[in-house]
Amino acid sequence: MHQNHTMTFRPLLRILATCLVAAAAIALGYSLWVHYMYSPWTRDGRVRAEVINIAADVSGLVARVAVRDNQEVHRGDLLFIIDQERFRQALAQAEAQTQARKAELDMRHQQAVRRRNLDSSVVSVESREDVGAQEKQALANYQASLAALDTARLNLQRSEVHSPVDGYVTNLNLFAGDYVSAGNARMAVIDKHSYWVYGYFEETKLANVKIGAKVEVRLMSGGAPLKGHVESLARGIADRDNPTGANLLADVNPVFTWIRLAQRVPVRVHLDEEPAGLPLAMGTTCTVTVLQDKP
Secondary structure (H helix, E strand, O other), X not given: OHHHHHHHHHHHHHHHHHHHHHHHHHHHHHHHHHHXXXXXXXXXXXXXXXXXXXXXXXXXXXXXXXXXXXXXXXOOXXXXXXOOHHHHHHHHHHHHHHHHHHHHHHHHHHHHHHHHHOOOOOOOHHHHHHHHHHHHHHHHHHHHHHHHHHHXXXXXXXXXXXXXXXXXXXXXXXXXXXXXXXXXXXXXXXXXXXXXXEEEEEHHHHHHOOOOOEEEEEEOOOOOOEEEEEEEEOOOOOOOOOOEOOOOOEOOOOOOOOOOOOOEEEXXXXXXXXXOOOOOXXXXXXXXXXXXXXX
């Protein structure tokens, strides 16, 4: 009799165990699905930084490039020099012009003083007015020469191009003998203090992304996770299905795809620390996880 009861319960136990395993699998699968769909994390993260486009303020031939590709530089370090001979000549000419204008001004001033001190019976009012006008014109010419002298000094000074930030020279493609034009960028320097992370989060996860929330960043290159916090969220992305037409009206795409992917919105993450022993490189990939505790 006992054996019959045992044989009867065994199928029930197997069915119950199967149901429990299935329920656990369903619960685990649902939990993973919720975590994947709604938890604020993304593998689509990118390391970003401010890139300073270095342009000369004057034009000329490059006399010397003082840095190498990928070299670390500090603020104020010399990057390259434009041939200075023309600027030295312009400065010398401006100095000579200023001296001549100063001599003319002194002469006109002395003439004006002498005529003001003479009796009106000797010097007419018209003569005094003419000399006074000449003195004013000489003063204006002298002031213009001073401005030209300052410009010549500035051009000579700007022929030496210095780094405006601490950072790294990247993709260097400038050599001695190249001609550079004023205002045209010829070198790039990445600001070493400006690194941040853009996490491209699916729109379904944005409800759990709060400004100031703590963030964990894992670089694909490895190393310990980096700490950061959410600095801001982008308030708009391009709508590729609704571009503007030639007549400035909406050009709505009539095609509807049944599978609609969640749009990804950039979330800017401020890095609270730098990785120890692992250099950050702009454009590298990382995983961004917004922690659920309070910031």
